[in-house]
Amino acid sequence: MAKYTLDVNGRPHTFEAAEDMPLLWALRDLIGLTGSKYGCGFGVCGACTVLVDGHAEKTCQLPVSRFVGKKIITIEGLAAAGSHPVQKAWMEEDVPQCGYCQGGQILAAVALLKTTAKPTDEDIDVAMQGNICRCGTYDRIRKAIHRAAKEAQPK
Amino acid sequence: MSAIPVSRRGFLAVTAVAGAGLVLGSVSRASTPSKKKGEAAFAPNVFVQIDPNGDVAITVPRPDMGQGVRTSLAMIVAEELGVDWSKVKVVQAEGDGAKYGNQGVGGSGSVRGSFEPLRHAGATAAAMLKQAAADLGGGSASTCSIENGVVTCGAKKYSFKDLVAKASQVPVPAKEQLVLKAKADYKIVGKPTKRVDNRDVVTGIAGFGLDVKLPGMKMAVIARTPAFGAKVISFDEVKARAVPGVREVFQVGNGVAVVADHTWAAITGRKALNVKWDLGENATLNSAEISRRMKAEIVAFPAMPPSASKVIEANYELPFLSHAPMEPMNCTAWFKGDSCEVWVPTQGPDRVRDMVAQQLQITPDKVKLNPTLVGGGFGRRLGADFVSECIGIARKVSFPVQLVWTRDDDTQHDFYRPASYHAFKGAIDASGLPVAAFQQAVLAGGRNRGGNEFGGLQASYKLEAGGTRNANAPSPIPTGAWRSVENTYQVFVTESFFDELCAAGGKDPVAMRKQFMTNNRLKATLVLAAEKAKWGTPLPAGWGRGVACFAGYGSYITQIVEVEVKDGLVKVHKVVAVVDCGLAVNPLGVEAQVQGATMDGVSTTLYSAISIDKGGAVEQHFLDFGWGIIADAPKMDITIISEGDRPGGMGEVGYPASVPAICNAIFAACGKRIRTLPVREQLA
Numbered sequence: 001m002a003k004y005t006l007d008v009n010g011r012p013h014t015f016e017a018a019e020d021m022p023l024l025w026a027l028r029d030l031i032g033l034t035g036s037k038y039g040c041g042f043g044v045c046g047a048c049t050v051l052v053d054g055h056a057e058k059t060c061q062l063p064v065s066r067f068v069g070k071k072i073i074t075i076e077g078l079a080a081a082g083s084h085p086v087q088k089a090w091m092e093e094d095v096p097q098c099g100y101c102q103g104g105q106i107l108a109a110v111a112l113l114k115t116t117a118k119p120t121d122e123d124i125d126v127a128m129q130g131n132i133c134r135c136g137t138y139d140r141i142r143k144a145i146h147r148a149a150k151e152a153q154p155k
Numbered sequence: 156m157s158a159i160p161v162s163r164r165g166f167l168a169v170t171a172v173a174g175a176g177l178v179l180g181s182v183s184r185a186s187t188p189s190k191k192k193g194e195a196a197f198a199p200n201v202f203v204q205i206d207p208n209g210d211v212a213i214t215v216p217r218p219d220m221g222q223g224v225r226t227s228l229a230m231i232v233a234e235e236l237g238v239d240w241s242k243v244k245v246v247q248a249e250g251d252g253a254k255y256g257n258q259g260v261g262g263s264g265s266v267r268g269s270f271e272p273l274r275h276a277g278a279t280a281a282a283m284l285k286q287a288a289a290d291l292g293g294g295s296a297s298t299c300s301i302e303n304g305v306v307t308c309g310a311k312k313y314s315f316k317d318l319v320a321k322a323s324q325v326p327v328p329a330k331e332q333l334v335l336k337a338k339a340d341y342k343i344v345g346k347p348t349k350r351v352d353n354r355d356v357v358t359g360i361a362g363f364g365l366d367v368k369l370p371g372m373k374m375a376v377i378a379r380t381p382a383f384g385a386k387v388i389s390f391d392e393v394k395a396r397a398v399p400g401v402r403e404v405f406q407v408g409n410g411v412a413v414v415a416d417h418t419w420a421a422i423t424g425r426k427a428l429n430v431k432w433d434l435g436e437n438a439t440l441n442s443a444e445i446s447r448r449m450k451a452e453i454v455a456f457p458a459m460p461p462s463a464s465k466v467i468e469a470n471y472e473l474p475f476l477s478h479a480p481m482e483p484m485n486c487t488a489w490f491k492g493d494s495c496e497v498w499v500p501t502q503g504p505d506r507v508r509d510m511v512a513q514q515l516q517i518t519p520d521k522v523k524l525n526p527t528l529v530g531g532g533f534g535r536r537l538g539a540d541f542v543s544e545c546i547g548i549a550r551k552v553s554f555p556v557q558l559v560w561t562r563d564d565d566t567q568h569d570f571y572r573p574a575s576y577h578a579f580k581g582a583i584d585a586s587g588l589p590v591a592a593f594q595q596a597v598l599a600g601g602r603n604r605g606g607n608e609f610g611g612l613q614a615s616y617k618l619e620a621g622g623t624r625n626a627n628a629p630s631p632i633p634t635g636a637w638r639s640v641e642n643t644y645q646v647f648v649t650e651s652f653f654d655e656l657c658a659a660g661g662k663d664p665v666a667m668r669k670q671f672m673t674n675n676r677l678k679a680t681l682v683l684a685a686e687k688a689k690w691g692t693p694l695p696a697g698w699g700r701g702v703a704c705f706a707g708y709g710s711y712i713t714q715i716v717e718v719e720v721k722d723g724l725v726k727v728h729k730v731v732a733v734v735d736c737g738l739a740v741n742p743l744g745v746e747a748q749v750q751g752a753t754m755d756g757v758s759t760t761l762y763s764a765i766s767i768d769k770g771g772a773v774e775q776h777f778l779d780f781g782w783g784i785i786a787d788a789p790k791m792d793i794t795i796i797s798e799g800d801r802p803g804g805m806g807e808v809g810y811p812a813s814v815p816a817i818c819n820a821i822f823a824a825c826g827k828r829i830r831t832l833p834v835r836e837q838l839a
Contacts, residue, residue, distance in 0.1 A: 025419040034368070042778075044776050087358065100480075125786035132777050136755060
């Protein structure tokens with residue numbers, strides 16, 4: 001057991017945890033932020049994706065210690081009341097079906113748009129390959145990312 | 156360990172526990188009715204509640220697992236009620252079949268089954284509001300109309316708020332007296348409508364089963380049998396209990412439960428158990444043996460008709476499939492001695508409540524069953540094995556407990572779509588037209604419908620001779636309903652074999668389907684899809700088009716797929732779908748169901764399989780099971796025919812024909828007939 005302080009959504013959170021506890025379980029069970037989802041624990045589905053210093057990272061395997069000193073943003077902390085352009089595009093395109101994976105999908109899309117302002121379908125397919133949607137909302141995910149990219153462009 | 160902070164969601168869940176009388180599952184922030192103490196709401200039935208301030212809450216009886224019923228079912232009530240849709244709050248009904256009727260979600264039956272009762276619920280409230288307005292204004296209710304939350308009687312207008320007190324005194328009209336709206340007058344039903352839970356989902360506060368947090372709640376995982384039918388011999392309880400945070404270790408069912416302060420401690424404790432298993436009688440069973448057993452069930456075919464000029468035989472084989480919902484199985488239960496409260500993502504809240512009562516030997520009124528949002532179902536959550544396990548743990552402890560299945564638990568302990576083997580013998584006549592198609596369908600375990608001796612006719616096409624003989628091969632692998640159930644295999648094999656007959660006779664697959672198809676609504680989807688897909692126009696080298704059709708659940712669909720086969724790999728580029736679902740209550744939802752089910756088709760055609768070795772399932776997660784990623788998703792062009800007055804089912808309709816359409820397209824592209832799923836390396 002060790003004591004950790006993490007910067008999550010702009011606030012410090014201090015807790016004790018086993019050295020090997022993945023960040024996901026600290027977020028969900030110790031900090032109480034359940035927006036990051038447990039989907040597989042194998043790092044293959046992306047439901048647990050958060051932003052770490054602006055990059056999309058999976059959290060179901062990497063231990064808490066790897067995230068000390070970094071700025072972590074979960075889906076709850078992305079923007080107030082769903083006001084981020086990607087969140088708005090997601091609602092506008094009516095992307096969610098069951099909704100379970102969508103927080104991770106949205107954060108992966110946010111990270112993509114930071115590096116690639118106008119992604120092609122191919123850019124999207126590459127950047128989003130680690131985020132599985134079992135309901136098969138991929139067609140609308142692509143549309144929502146294009147919409148968010150367009151909305152973010154200066155008019 | 157420091158105290159667990161109470162999150163906002165946690166607070167909501169606690170409120171739900173403490174707030175006796177609140178109609179509240181922990182589904183959604185938007186689902187809390189705003190009824191204030193001391194004021195009477197207008198609630199003419201269990202589905203409609205209008206608060207003194209005019210706020211409208213609509214209770215939906217069935218859970219949402221992604222099929223969108225929290226939106227579509229509420230739309231049905233809202234339409235007849237005449238409310239402003241943007242003002243509606245949606246409330247999730249507790250599990251209570253006596254109160255809400257059938258609450259199950261399966262068989263593409265939610266919208267079909269709830270359509271009439273929910274229309275009546277809305278119309279009842281509307282009739283009473285109109286009567287209240289008439290009573291207030293001194294007119295006749297028959298001259299009043301209701302739209303967008305406003306009741307108009309001649310020159311007078313009333314908001315719902317004005318009418319709540321009066322409407323509560325109006326006698327509830329008999330069902331026979333209700334005048335339901337004509338389709339031409341619909342303002343909400345039939346309009347593309349976004350999901351009511353979208354905002355909660357995109358902000359991360361939507362409440363799934365695993366998001367339930369209760370004061371003092373512990374987390375549980377179970378060490379599960381490596382082979383079906385295995386039994387625990389021994390386990391290291393001391394070592395598991397030594398893991399910080401582990402509280403309880405005990406045997407439950409065929410496994411060993413570890414209960415801990417948080418999920419990671421429970422998972423770590425489970426690893427420390429070092430369970431020794433007696434693998435039992437299935438210890439050497441594998442996929443090859445199951446395949447052999449299925450093939451052993453094949454008998455001789457009947458004679459071909461005299462018109463048969465060329466006989467065609469083909470054998471198909473399909474694997475077990477896991478449901479693999481994103482949210483693994485889970486359940487939260489709090490047993491309080493003589494009563495129990497349960498929070499669970501389920502496809503059958505009414506049945507599950509009764510099951511819990513039976514298991515605890517208490518009456519159903521002592522069980523409060525809160526359905527959460529469901530992170531995917533696909534048939535898996537028709538089962539309640541995970542609820543039964545959770546209750547088994549909860550009754551042994553004094554605190555609330557949440558049972559979590561890890562992903563490998565979920566993949567390896569499913570009720571799988573049965574593996575199946577299908578032998579076909581058919582024929583074409585001298586002019587190349589199909590004349591016969593006989594099938595023998597053998598399921599591994601499972602429950603094969605019919606069991607007849609070549610009795611049934613081919614479902615979609617009228618040929619001179621044909622029929623299906625059903626059989627089951629012995630298998631201990633648990634099986635269950637998987638999105639579209641028997642249609643998952645039957646439509647693949649019948650639509651593939653019809654394509655084989657067309658190819659053998661040198662005939663066009665669309666033209667032959669038109670000629671031999673018996674159902675005119677299905678034929679209409681075929682004709683329109685062929686037009687939209689530009690059937691018959693040239694494609695680039697290495698590309699092919701395939702078609703398949705399906706009628707079921709009260710709906711009709713044709714899918715036409717364009718694929719490219721290159722370097723042994725298949726890329727599904729485009730899917731044109733035309734679906735006739737009678738009345739599309741929410742076209743956006745119908746489209747989403749076709750998109751999702753078609754994507755299931757892409758995954759399960761190209762990649763997905765559960766294989767059996769040493770008596771257990773081999774695969775552990777989405778990737779080794781073989782689930783499609785975004786790069787696999789085709790462009791989709793979906794047309795909805797909504798010319799009826801009543802809705803057909805839509806949850807499963809998009810799946811069955813998508814698989815043969817892809818395989819028929821692969822044949823068109825490269826000449827290789829896919830008879831074994833998944834495709835994987837077959838084209839290499």
